[in-house]
Amino acid sequence: MKTIRYTEEQVIEAVGPLTRTRLHRFVEAECLMPARDGGEVVFTDADVARIELLCELRDDLDIGDEALPVVMNLLDQVHGLRRELRRMALAIERQPAEVRAEVLRTRQELEEG
């Protein structure tokens, strides 16, 4: 359950196409927001997976430095939406059967206008 934390050096070592310049550029563009431990920047597993994604978006999918923050911002919004949607679905699931049916019926009505 303990989160492993990596230093800047360890992350650069672990992710092939990553250089220090590139890492700093990701942070400056706010595509990456690593935590700080005292004065030192530390990275979690989630940060590392995000860095891999950022490198692939740049190298394999030709998404340029300018477009990268836009893509990530939209992606983060998708994840935020998905999480809230999941919570909402769970909340509805925990209602009695008749309430669930009513919610679904209302939803259908809205769709049909």
Add this chain to the structure above:
Amino acid sequence: MDDPYDILGVAKTATDAEIKSAYKKLAKKLHPDLNPGDTASEARFKEVSAAHDLLKDKAKRARFDAGEIDAQGQEKPQRRYYRDFADEGDGGAYHTTEGFDDLSGVFDDLFGAGARARATRQGQRMQMRGRDALYTMRITLADAVTGGKQRITLPTGETLDVTIRKGTTDGQTIRLRGKGGTGYGGAPDGDALVTISIMPDPRFRIDGRDIHVDLPIGIDEAILGAKVEVPTVTGRVKMTVPAGAQNGQVLRLKDKGLGGDQLVTLTLTMPEHIDDDLAAFMRSWREKNGYDPRRSV
């Protein structure tokens, strides 16, 4: 794996550039992180990257074309995509619930975004709450048990006082309101989120809110009972070992844990030397009081 040329949808005579462009086209569509909710995309993306890995390598491609190797063996170890973390909630720092303001009143209530949205509409002026700043802080086990104030130094040289509550657990996050990035256009400043990481102490094992410690005792102490000293996170305390204590028996020290107790496991330790007296005594004791400790096995 099927034929890599088929997977990428290119001819056997395709140039390197054609292969690369076919791969990019498919990756844009199939990359699992661009399809957060689509589990099938992961399998297809894996197939496509494996095909690309084989065909982009001139030597491997030539051997495949000559029938020397098949398309197997290109499997990469299981990879965790960013979406896996974001879905588990580890991406918490990144995913945002800002921008739902327009959806409905229900969402306003849920996310507390309503107030922010209303302020923006009234002001007719761009407002943005400051970003949250993330920090981690390492504390000792003793600090976690007793609580107290700790200071962290920010990269800017400023310092921040963090109050550690009694019984703080590893991984807990403390929110310091308004200590994050500066808000824009009169909007509130962001918060500082400090994640606590407790430095391990080899003597103690943490289990939820309890702390475990092993305590060696001698055979005389086990048989006759004894008052012994036990290390706790905050120093040594006296504890009574009952007469006839068993190896592995667990004694409880109330309120010496992280909001829980300290559990002391007794480990029976034999004397380093068994002298003639002890051996002779055990022989005569056995004659009268012999027992079978393995009845149950």
